[in-house]
Amino acid sequence: MNDKGLRLAYILAVLNAAIIGFSFLFAKIALQHAQPMDTLAFRFAASFAVISIPVACGWVKLNYRGKPIYKALLLAAMYPLGFFTLQAFGLQHATSAEGGILYAFTPVVTLLLAALFLQERTTILQKLSILLSVFGVVFIFIMKGSTINLSSMTGISLLFLTCVAFAGYSVLARSLSKQFSPAEITYLMLGIGFAVFLIVSLTSHGANGTLEEFFAPLTSTPFILSILFLGIVSSLITALTANYILSRMEASRMSVFSNLSTITSIAAGAIFLGEEITVYHLLGSLFIIAGVIGTNLLGRKGAAAPEAAKTGHGAASE
Template sequence: MICNKKSILSILPYITALMTNFIFGLSFLFSKKALGVTDPITLLSFRFLTAFLVMTLLIALRVIKVNYKHKPIEWLIGISFFEPVIYFIFETYGLQRTASSLAGLMIALIPVVVTILAAYLLKEKPTPKQTANIILSVAGVILIVVMGSSDSKESSILGIILLLGAVFSASFFNIISRKISIKFTAFEITYFMMFIGAICFNGISIIKLAVNKKLSFYFAPLKSVTFITSILYLGIISSIIAYFLVNYTLSKMEASRCSVFANISTIVSVTAGVVILNESFYWYHVIGAIMILVGVGGTNYYRAKSEESEATNI
């Protein structure tokens, strides 16, 4: 009985990692569906308002705890600028102009860009094998962009550029969050991000409606069942439940190993886009996807190897 319990606990982090990335993979599908009902800013305002209100309720019920006393709040404001504000503006507007399957492939580049930025900002130079895998991933993106430039039905160059903006924004967020993780708990960082997202996007949405004298239309999207289900998924399941799963996984598994599971979200988003939304997926998408995924996996693998080697030498 004890052995069975131990074996279950040993595989549980892998199960939660799979669940987390499956949830993240489907978020592109729900975002795409919601964008068929309303504009990106309205989608973001309701998404983060829902997440903020639910997390506030959890804090009130003492399910989670946060404490910002005598802590450098200015750092939280800084990282919240990159994510969620800049990141989700780029991602959502980019998703509006591209297929969700392609968006999933582009976002998969985040670990690669983090490695590149870490080389300049944190002086963490990539190994030759990491560099080769970075080049492979970038080549995969270039192949998709060049071959798909003539097909404007589902994706556009502007959409891809916006998604690259999201990738760099999320990468800067990851770099900065490493610096402040010793000052704040993961719950405190996430809750503050939801708060900033709710304030910024709702502020923009309300000002926009007020200027156009359409303030009474603020709750109009809630008439759509598709919009409501998308917001519930994005605000609660993707922003809160998935976060709890991430928090548990990271408490039981090294971050370098966790990052490898991120490829699953890409596969899920691509599959959902093609199967459910009937998005086109050409031969160059397949080759480009393989190049990106192999490159991302290789970058993560050799980074983990490098970290293990450094730890052994200490």
């Protein structure tokens, strides 16, 4: 495997986690002005519009001829469609803290699915490192007084399914990196997300006679700025980089980086909302970082990359 490509994948994985951590802040702002499904429609409209510019100008070449499009459609069904839909409905029946705790288990679900479908093999030390990172997130939430309320099983079940959806996306995207470039996968994902969320949102407003409410948030500058961040940075850039990372790195190793977003969320809350950083925040963050490092340094040497990484297929078409 190209060391430079792997090094870039590590840098992008950390960057992704930082972006996702900040996205919670911008999502809160957006949801003050619009309903969840409307926010998703505008979010993916922004991301699809931006990625369509270089495609229309011919700067980014897409070629789907002879490729398994049905697998790419299944990928989009998992993420963004499945992930964000399950999250939106799950948070109606559960708290955001419960969502954060359950999301921390995504690396564990990814590890299981990657072993089952991709035959990815991890060492005992890697498995323990993944569990350490999960423990770090859960430790922070529990010390804040957050727990999982088993009486809201509907919400908990839906939020757990977001883990399965994202883990499924990671595993399938890793597999598809042999046939598609990161840009090709991303363009399909964002296009399908935009079309479906827009249709659902407009249909809902049309049925309720509230179509003016759909466009009302566009008069708010904070909403527009939040949507631009969520659409361009948090959706487009992270999708492109995630698909590139999965062409260079095992799904189980990439997934553990998602828990770093908890650290970014803590930092963002302290910087922009004046939230206090305590000893348990620092201790939990150390567990997370140690888990991420352990997962990526304590594996078997010479782990095979997909054919796309070996041939340079993934990055060259960008």
